[in-house]
Amino acid sequence: xxxxxxxxxxxxxxxxxxxxxxxxxxxxxxxxxxxxxxxxxxxxxxxxxxxxxxxxxxxxxxxxxxxxxxxxxxxxxxxxxxxxxxxxxxxxxxxxxxxxxxxxxxxxxxxxxxxxxxxxxxxxxxxxxxxxxxxxxxxxxxxxxxxxxxxxxxxxxxxxxxxxxxxxxxxxxxxxxxxxxxxxxxxxxxxxxxxxxxxxxxxxxxxxxxxxxxxxxxxxxxxxxxxxxxxxxxxxxxxxxxxxxxxxxxxxxxxxxxxxxxxxxxxxxxxxxxxxxxxxxxxxxxxxxxxxxxxxxxxxxxxxxxxxxxxxxxxxxxxxxxxxxxxxxxxxxxxxxxxxxxxxxxxxxxxxxxxxxxxxxxxxxxxxxxxxxxxxxxxxxxxxxxxxxxxxxxxxxxxxxxxxxxxxxxxxxxxxxxxxxxxxxxxxxxxxxxxxxxxxxxxxxxxxxxxxxxxxxxxxxxxxxxxxxxxxxxxxxxxxxxxxxxxxxxxxxxxxxxxxxxxxxxxxxxxxxxxxxxxxxxxxxxxxxxxxxxxxxxxxxxxxxxxxxxxxxxxxxxxxxxxxxxxxxxxxxxxxxxxxxxxxxxxxxxxxxxxxxxxxxxxxxxxxxxxxxxxxxxxxxxxxxxxxxxxxxxxxxxxxxxxxxxxxxxxxxxxxxxxxxxxxxxxxxxxxxxxxxxxxxxxxxxxxxxxxxxxxxxxx
Numbered sequence: 001x002x003x004x005x006x007x008x009x010x011x012x013x014x015x016x017x018x019x020x021x022x023x024x025x026x027x028x029x030x031x032x033x034x035x036x037x038x039x040x041x042x043x044x045x046x047x048x049x050x051x052x053x054x055x056x057x058x059x060x061x062x063x064x065x066x067x068x069x070x071x072x073x074x075x076x077x078x079x080x081x082x083x084x085x086x087x088x089x090x091x092x093x094x095x096x097x098x099x100x101x102x103x104x105x106x107x108x109x110x111x112x113x114x115x116x117x118x119x120x121x122x123x124x125x126x127x128x129x130x131x132x133x134x135x136x137x138x139x140x141x142x143x144x145x146x147x148x149x150x151x152x153x154x155x156x157x158x159x160x161x162x163x164x165x166x167x168x169x170x171x172x173x174x175x176x177x178x179x180x181x182x183x184x185x186x187x188x189x190x191x192x193x194x195x196x197x198x199x200x201x202x203x204x205x206x207x208x209x210x211x212x213x214x215x216x217x218x219x220x221x222x223x224x225x226x227x228x229x230x231x232x233x234x235x236x237x238x239x240x241x242x243x244x245x246x247x248x249x250x251x252x253x254x255x256x257x258x259x260x261x262x263x264x265x266x267x268x269x270x271x272x273x274x275x276x277x278x279x280x281x282x283x284x285x286x287x288x289x290x291x292x293x294x295x296x297x298x299x300x301x302x303x304x305x306x307x308x309x310x311x312x313x314x315x316x317x318x319x320x321x322x323x324x325x326x327x328x329x330x331x332x333x334x335x336x337x338x339x340x341x342x343x344x345x346x347x348x349x350x351x352x353x354x355x356x357x358x359x360x361x362x363x364x365x366x367x368x369x370x371x372x373x374x375x376x377x378x379x380x381x382x383x384x385x386x387x388x389x390x391x392x393x394x395x396x397x398x399x400x401x402x403x404x405x406x407x408x409x410x411x412x413x414x415x416x417x418x419x420x421x422x423x424x425x426x427x428x429x430x431x432x433x434x435x436x437x438x439x440x441x442x443x444x445x446x447x448x449x450x451x452x453x454x455x456x457x458x459x460x461x462x463x464x465x466x467x468x469x470x471x472x473x474x475x476x477x478x479x480x481x482x483x484x485x486x487x488x489x490x491x492x493x494x495x496x497x498x499x500x501x502x503x504x505x506x507x508x509x510x511x512x513x514x515x516x517x518x519x520x521x522x523x524x525x526x527x528x529x530x531x532x533x534x535x536x537x538x539x540x541x542x543x544x545x546x547x548x549x550x551x552x553x554x555x556x557x558x559x560x561x562x563x564x565x566x567x568x569x570x571x572x573x574x575x576x577x578x579x580x581x582x583x584x585x586x587x588x589x590x591x592x593x594x595x596x597x598x599x600x601x602x603x604x605x606x607x608x609x610x611x612x613x614x615x616x617x618x619x620x621x622x623x624x625x626x627x628x629x630x631x632x633x634x635x636x637x638x639x640x641x642x643x644x645x646x647x648x649x650x651x652x653x654x655x656x657x658x659x660x661x662x663x664x665x666x667x668x669x670x671x672x673x674x675x676x677x678x679x680x681x682x683x684x685x686x687x688x689x690x691x692x693x694x695x696x697x698x699x700x
Contacts, residue, residue, distance in 0.1 A: 034084070035058040035061045035062070036061075037056060037071075038064045039065070040054075041053045041072075042069070042072070044085065060083065061073065062087075063089065063092075065092075070091045070092075071089045071091070071092045073095065073111075074094075075094075075109070083108075086114075087113045089115050091116065091117050092114070092115045093120075094113060094119070094120040096123065099127075104133075107138045108138075111143070112143040113144045113145075115152075116147075117153045118145075118155045119156045119157075120142050121157075126165075126177075131167055131168070132167070133173075134167060134174070135174075136163045136165065140182070142182070146187070151189045152191035155185040155192075157185065159197045162198075163179065163201045165177065165203045166203075166204045171208060173205040175203045175213045177203065177233075178218050179199050179232065179234070181197055181199065181237070192244040192245045193240075193241055195247070197250050199233045201232065201233060203256045205258045206259050206260075209267060209268075210268040211269045211304075213256045213270070214256070217229075217230035223280070224322055230273070232254060232276045233277075235279075235280050235282075237250065238284075239285070239292065243290050246291075250282065250294070250296040250297070251296075252296075258306075266310075266311070269312045269342075276315065278318045280296050280298065280320035281322045283324055286327070291330045291362075292328060296333065297335045298318050298320055298336045298337070299338070300316045300351070303340070304342045304347065305342075311344075312343070315350050316340050318353045319356065320354075321355075323358050325364065326358075330363075331362055332359045334355045335368075336369075337369045338351045338371065352394040356389065356391075357386055357388075358386065362385065363382065363386060364382070364389050365382045366380060368393040368413070372395040375395065377395065377413040378393070379391055381416045383418070388418055388459060389416055389417070390417040390419075392417070395411040397410050419461030420461055421457055423453075423544055424545065425546060425547065426451050427549055428447055428450075435448070437547065437549060438549065438552065441520045441551050443553060443557055443602070444605070445519070449517070449549060450514070452514075453466065453468055453514070453535055454511040455509060456509065457508050461508050463505070463506045463508075463537045464504075466537050467503065468534070469501075471499075472499065472518055475527060478497065478499070478518055482517035483515065484516070485501050485503070523681055525553055525556050527553040528550050528551070529551040530550050531548060532545055532547070533545070556599060557599055558599035559598040560599075562594065562675050562688035563689070564675050565578055565691065566581050566591050566592075566691040567581050567590055568587065569588040577590075579692065580691060580692040582694040583660060583695060584696050585660075587659065587695075588619055588660075590656075590657050591655065592653060592655055594651040594653055595654065596651040597644045600646060603682070604643050605642070606644050608638070608654060608675055609638050609639075610675040611635055613635075613672070615695070616660055616671060617660075622657075626642050627639070628654070644679075662697050663697070664697050666698060667697055668694050668695065671692070671693045675688045
């Protein structure tokens with residue numbers, strides 16, 4: 001590539017300090033020898049600014065500015081030779097303009113700027129009107145950043161790639177355009193990054209018997225893993241700052257028009273390919289107090305007009321902006337649109353818009369509009385924080401059908417893929433063994449529940465702020481302190497009978513289990529008690545509900561009863577227990593309480609209590625049950641019987657001794673006493689009949 005009109009302080013066409021330099025093998029391998037410039041003011045380009053500048057007309061230059069110096073490069077290219085410029089200095093300015101009308105144009109511009117302030121402007125234009133085949137390729141690589149240990153005030157990139165192709169011929173027409181941008185900006189301290197990227201293609205074909213526009217795939221143009229794998233227009237922008245800002249404006253468009261007269265027999269029209277289309281990849285990162293903003297606009301238009309028997313195929317994939325869009329606070333704003341139309345009812349048509357963002361410290365916005373002929377679909381989503389989001393809108397058409405007589409009716413706006421799909425599996429068991437969907441239990445039995453939360457996703461994304469709740473249904477009573485899910489917190493609210501587990505962040509495809517116990521209190525045999533759980537995440541909101549775990553009650557309730565009798569305390573030759581007895585004032589009596597379960601089901605957690613009145617004094621002797629005790633403050637004797645099966649003719653016998661006394665007066669006092677029994681099934685309790693002790697007092 002040659003630069004016209006070059007001048008310098010040493011005379012026209014002469015470069016000062018422009019001796020080819022033995023630079024690194026990597027630079028030399030890129031083409032011809034590289035000119036090295038060292039000085040306070042270095043200039044590469046066709047018009048030397050003046051005698052104080054160190055100038056060269058070479059397009060392969062390394063500029064090294066002395067302290068406080070300036071590097072300036074202005075490259076205007078008409079031939080297909082790739083310039084390479086590297087600038088090292090406090091202030092670096094680069095301007096590259098490439099224009100071509102060659103039917104097989106290949107443009108490339110590469111610059112690396114290292115300094116405090118870096119500004120690059122790249123303009124690449126291809127305009128082709130030749131008959132037959134047209135091909136245009138544009139590549140721009142820009143790297144901007146600070147010197148080692150230095151600060152960057154700003155990095156600014158303004159980049160335009162434009163391809164315009166137009167052809168009129170009666171034969172085959174082939175138009176291919178491929179654009180690629182690779183841009184990396186790194187700012188230190190409070191320095192900022194700005195990039196403004198515009199990529200556009202306009203393809204028009206008229207009158208050909210076959211028309212092909214961007215139908216060939218070029219895998220070398222890919223800028224992002226995943227579909228499309230060979231985009232016709234792609235851009236990869238990476239910005240890094242600490243306490244400054246990152247700003248990127250990306251505009252991509254492809255406009256295709258294929259038009260063939262009705263007189264052309266069996267015309268073939270192909271626009272795009274399933275591997276091509278538009279693709280943008282943006283990564284913005286701040287590590288301190290900085291923030292980022294990405295504004296991406298992508299637009300794809302395709303129109304095919306031909307005779308009634310034309311074979312038409314249209315492909316229109318569009319994707320932006322990546323799986324790690326913004327790291328740190330900021331906004332990722334993606335707008336995508338496509339519109340394709342064909343004149344033949346049997347045209348094969350495909351359009352897919354994919355908006356992808358991961359902005360965990362900020363907000364992502366995706367807006368999409370896709371259309372085929374008269375049908376269309378709209379889709380939008382905003383998330384804050386945006387841990388992960390994929391939004392897809394697509395339209396397809398092959399031939400009209402009964403279900404879809406209009407091609408455009410095959411448009412769908414998919415639900416957002418937030419990277420997380422919560423799932424809950426619930427099981428129950430009585431005793432040991434596996435957790436299963438359903439079990440049988442008797443009234444008063446303790447049953448164990450297990451809930452397994454599963455973060456199912458294909459992206460290995462974590463679910464955030466995960467909570468699982470379970471409302472204990474009627475027929476079950478929660479066992480205190482039985483919920484668990486180490487190391488996560490769980491709690492029980494008795495007011496609404498709700499158990500809550502706080503799982504926090506659950507990595508992708510992990511399945512933490514949770515547990516709790518409940519006692520069956522339902523008393524009607526055959527009753528089915530169903531229990532479900534629900535999950536909520538920051539990504540999904542309410543999330544998923546589990547399947548039901550069912551407990552079926554298999555027995556009838558117990559029927560408790562108490563018989564209370566009394567007799568004077570004795571050692572031998574004792575009288576029988578009776579409903580009443582007579583003793584002298586202050587003497588001791590012995591009580592017997594008989595507990596019976598007259599039902600057909602077990603009674604659980606049976607407790608018998610006896611409260612002594614003021615005339616009774618507990619003498620320290622109780623027996624029966626699994627344990628008994630006396631509380632002097634409440635004057636209550638308590639027996640714990642545990643689980644009592646139907647007793648039939650063998651009641652559970654309980655005993656205690658007490659002395660009975662009244663004030664003197666020569667009269668007979670009467671002391672009555674009753675007992676009460678409760679169980680899980682009979683929480684309100686049953687009472688015994690009252691015994692009567694007649695107490696003979698002496699005169700005062």
